[in-house]
Amino acid sequence: MFTIEHEFDATVVTLIDEGKAPLLEDITINIFASLVTVEQFDPRTDTVQRITLSLSQLQELEAALDLPEGSYKVKR
Numbered sequence: 325m326f327t328i329e330h331e332f333d334a335t336v337v338t339l340i341d342e343g344k345a346p347l348l349e350d351i352t353i354n355i356f357a358s359l360v361t362v363e364q365f366d367p368r369t370d371t372v373q374r375i376t377l378s379l380s381q382l383q384e385l386e387a388a389l390d391l392p393e394g395s396y397k398v399k400r
Contacts, residue, residue: 333357 325340339351349365360382362375377385384398 325342327338327340329336329338333356335355337353337355339353341347341350349367352363354361354363358379360377360379362377363372365371366373380398380400384396387396387398
């Protein structure tokens with residue numbers, strides 16, 4: 325399950341883990357004009373872990389999801 329919310333400066337997508345236990349914490353993706361953050365609460369450290377991607381890194385990740393093992397360069 326997931327939700328999509330449009331806020332003032334970002335689109336926020338939340339991925340909710342469903343199904344059989346053990347379940348993982350929700351993942352929140354904040355999509356801004358120039359970057360994307362991926363956040364997940366870590367109950368072991370009681371902190372939110374955050375990864376920041378540039379839009380070009382996000383495009384490369386999207387391309388990588390459909391490619392076989394190897395090394396690639398995205399033409400822009």
